[in-house]
Amino acid sequence: MRQFALRSTGIIFLLILWELVSRTNLIDPGLFPPPSQVISALVSLTLSGQLPKDVFASVLRAVAGFVLGSIAGLFVGAVSGRIRAFDAVLTPVVQVLRPIPVIALVPLAIVWFGLGEASKIFLVFWGVFFPVWVSSYLGISRVDKNYIWAARSIGIRREKLWLQVIVPAALPTIITGLRTSISLAFIVLVAAEMAGSYLGVGYRISAYHLVFQIDKMMGYIVLMGALGFIADRTFAYLVNRALPWYQLSVNQD
């Protein structure tokens, strides 16, 4: 509780400072609306029903792209991390595509998939795939051989080795990759929605920019931050629930 109070002071201080600075009229309040105005904009947008729809659309895109991209990244990473032939064929392909910044693909995705859901999901998928691939590839290919030796010498059969040893041993590395990808998913999503869409948090940020409604725009920016924060915390919570040993391993070594 004390901890919480301490952590909040900084944020509250920032809000007060923001409020005071914009009320002094030193800066044009149209450009720099105070937090009270941003909050009231958020409230009215929520009541009108527009904001919940945007959040729903954005979260759905982020989740769909993240889940698909993670599954693909995990799978390709694991297979090429452990099986020589796949490594030889797949890894160079991934390495050639990986340096392309995903933002550079936004226009192409729109040309290919249109302004609807497909282009957004594709871009998030693309953005998430590579970091997850890297973490899965490294995690799986660098499993401490002592774990495998120990398991083999207590009698595990080869076919059980994957699920019982290799995957859990690689999990800490993989989890780090997944967590990085969550914030990446939001970055890519905003870029994709700003470039062209009818709905979504990123779309509103650019739309209010065009009509110069800075309070609403800032409201959506804050909202975006909140969504990223919630997603990260939810992920950490789920990991700690599902894998109680994970926290212990990370803290110790």
Added chain:
Amino acid sequence: MAGHVVVKNLGISFTGKDKTIWAVKDVSLEVKSREFVSLVGVSGCGKSTVINSIAGFVPPTVGEVTVDNQPITEPNSRRGVVFQSFVLFPWKTVFENIAFGPRSRDVDEKAITESVDQYLKLMGLMKFADHYPQQLSGGMRQRVALARVLINDPDVLLMDEPFGALDAQTRIFMQEVVLNLWESTHKSVLFVTHDIDEAVFLSDRVYVMTAAPGSIKSVYDIELERPRHADIRLDQKFLLYKKELYEAIREESQKVLGPLPTF
């Protein structure tokens, strides 16, 4: 009588980018059924490589390794391995670590629980069944590692500096744990250590290796009565064995480290 290990003219090389390193040159040794044998030698002389080869992790480049006249082709739970760094599975609880072997063999769950409990009791770990290895002290971790291997009832126990990471008190305690276990179960044991005192205290026979690439330099039969107790360390014969071994090792470490510097 199972668990008769024979290593004959074993040589193992590793091929790197531009050269081949011989980790072990010419090692011959034997662990008869139910014997306790130690292998000592300076760091890097190839002790772990010998253990890994008997375990079935690393195939011989030349020579042969057999257990009960069968050449070794792959790891098997008949040959249990205890590692210096414990190598417990951090994603499994103490209970699950110990149950790993029988579960891999699809033993029924009730029988598993019974025998895991028996080993938890034996090792004084009853209260820690649901802990994760990261929550245990070094001595406790090594007891879990030992239980995880013993539950498979192996013929041969291969121990690679199992107490190297433990403090002096825990180490002496663990030596007695192992000695008691061995006296009641009589498995064949090959025990790698740097510690001469430990080797003499535990063994029927001690092999000393030469510096890298290792071969067998000399062999000592330790004819001290059993069962042994801590106070045997003050015995005149015990001290004489220690002295002989100490001199043999010292010769080898000078080859690696050079003569003592003079000031």
